[in-house]
Amino acid sequence: MGTEISRRGLLRIGGGLAATGALTSALAACSGGTGAGSTSSKLTMTWWGSDERHAAYKKALAAFQKKNPSIKVQATYQGYDGYFDKFNTNIAGGSAPDLLQMDTALVAQYARKGVLAPIDSYVGKSLDLTGFSKTLLAAGTVDGKLYGVPSGIGVNQLTVNRSGLEALGLKLPDQDWTWADLKSISEQVYKKSGGKTYGVDDGGGSALQCFEIFAREKGEQFFSDDGKKVGFTSDTLQEWWEYWAEMRKIHASGPAAITSAAHNDLTKNAVVIGKALFTFDSGVYGAGGKITDAQLDFLPTPQGDWSGAREGNFVNGGVLLSATKASKKVADSVKIMSFIAQDATAIKDFQLLRGIPPTEKARNLIASGLTETDKLNMANADYIATRVSKATNALAAPAAPPQGADQIWDLLFQSNLAVAFGKKTIKAQLSEFFDQAAGILSA
């Protein structure tokens, strides 16, 4: 071979490198392997949550297995990110868990695709649901059948950094506050902090706890009854985006970069990083409250301040426990669901980690072990639940979100972000939003 590069020599170098590359990547893939799905002897269970929730589940399962030595549980758990990606892949690969924590927003999708097992036949027998109200059970009911046991009550509220507010000499707004009140106090936060802290994180792209309530205050549900279209009008969305554009302009809410960073990343949430004092993200408290040192407090989503504004808030079902249809251990899974719902020790271990407990009995049990923040949360939730039940013109609680709901929420977020970054005008973004939303829901 000559001293210059020949084609053969080149291919030889290339082949050697390719082989090394393939070998190292194969080794890497091997080392990253996970265990197989459910073996025939253990019941596999999975959930998402904070570290505190994991600990509570493990304790409850240990207690359950002591009382039922014939049932062995193998549990996996993680954060919310990627939880459902993993679940989708597991179902496709045939290794779906027997029992899993299910999102009320997604239960309808999975139930209608035949992934979840209906558990109506167990109610009253091995599944004890005493104390569960009908409206609460609706959160786990799809097309008339029960597919999941709700863990408790959730309400739509904002989480507030109260110690931050007090440090600026401001008082916590009244629980019946309006959107105008939100604007004024947020502006005050910005002024009093010398421009260092914004009032609230940008809610323009948040559907849950936020725009959904606003639309309901106008008498419009987020999704239409048949789930094929969005239920709100272009005017409503326009008013909403204009409100938040104004909020950003007066620095009552943070700029687009902060909102973008906080998307799907709780550690970058505006309240957590100290850039805002009010947030719509319920995960800040849900993460065991340890994610920030401040004293947290809670307020309902603001009310509408126009004449004829309705009560927009509603009570949802927390998280669900569901069994998969492909599982051979549905009967055992149901026993676990019943245990977690009714066993006194399990209830005390969970406290408020899965929402406010669904039954009166449960709430009494945990009353003693609550922290200051937990008590504030429960008090606020009780207030909202009472106000909702007394409201005369509130819309019915929303139905289970249709297929494609999560894409619509993401679309709302991205659309608002495009407006916030100045890439699109509100008018242009409105028509694009409705076009794409129609495409997603009708597919």
Add this chain to the structure above:
Amino acid sequence: MSMTTAKTDEVAKETPAPATPSDQRERERMRRRLARRRGGGWWPFLFLAPWFVGLFGLTIYPMLDSLYLSFTNFDLLTPAKWVGTHNYERMFSDDPVFWDSVHATLLYVLVSVPLKLALALGVAMLLNRDIKGIGLYRAAFYLPSLLGGAVAIAIVWRQVFGGDGLFNDFLAWFGIKGQDWISSPDTAIYTLILLAVWQFGTPMVIFLAGLKQLPKDVYEAAAIDGAPPVTRFFKITLPLLTPIVFFNVVLQMIDAFKTFTPAYVVSNGSGGPLNSTMLYSLYLYKKGFTDLQMGYASALAWVLFLVIAGFTAVNFIASRYWVHYDD
């Protein structure tokens, strides 16, 4: 076609000695022996069998299955239903995010590959000397490309270029106020490009190997002629290295099109602010596993395959015009 100067012709090349009669007979004998062995039974196929099983079972069959799925509306949970070319039509006419991701990917490939290779060649030239500790320097420059594809590095990158990350601290020394590079749609993709360029170690090592094989006599002749270093680089080094450059271009380009992990981790799975980091593989993953549109994702995968094949073919055709081989 080989680029040799007049001086090189003078270098004596070894020519094989003419064949003697006994050599020829020896060769005949060898040929006959091999001819008998060539029918050597099933042993060759037996040894090849494991590899064939892998090829068909793990590569060819899944590819064909994916091709079939691309014409269905498979959603991972329920059986697939045939929809013809609906996925492909939708991709090109009804999906703005698809074009965002094509744009992001093309930008990523067309900027990161040339930058990476230029840096690799530059550093390889610097490292092509025999000073003390040169092995250490070479290892140091190669290290990032070993770690690079890992999730951990991407997480570090996300922190470093975040709003209160190290990079902004560094800029603050010079009095420059940095922004959140990861969360701004104008800059996020460039952090990914930077991450790609940072991993220039692999092409650098290949360039180094190529540089070491260059004939010293050409350079001696050029030095005698009084050619300055820049001329030496552009008229001698670069033309002689074109096969290596071609190899690196093809490999790095294919690799860049398939990038997934950095995009996923740096954008936290979202495809970055306003789809600016929604590289094609990430979009494919999102469609297939998150949005449960596996049929559509399969169609996306085949389009990517054809695009990469197209770019590679163009590369090979173009190579006839700028690559100078020895043989």
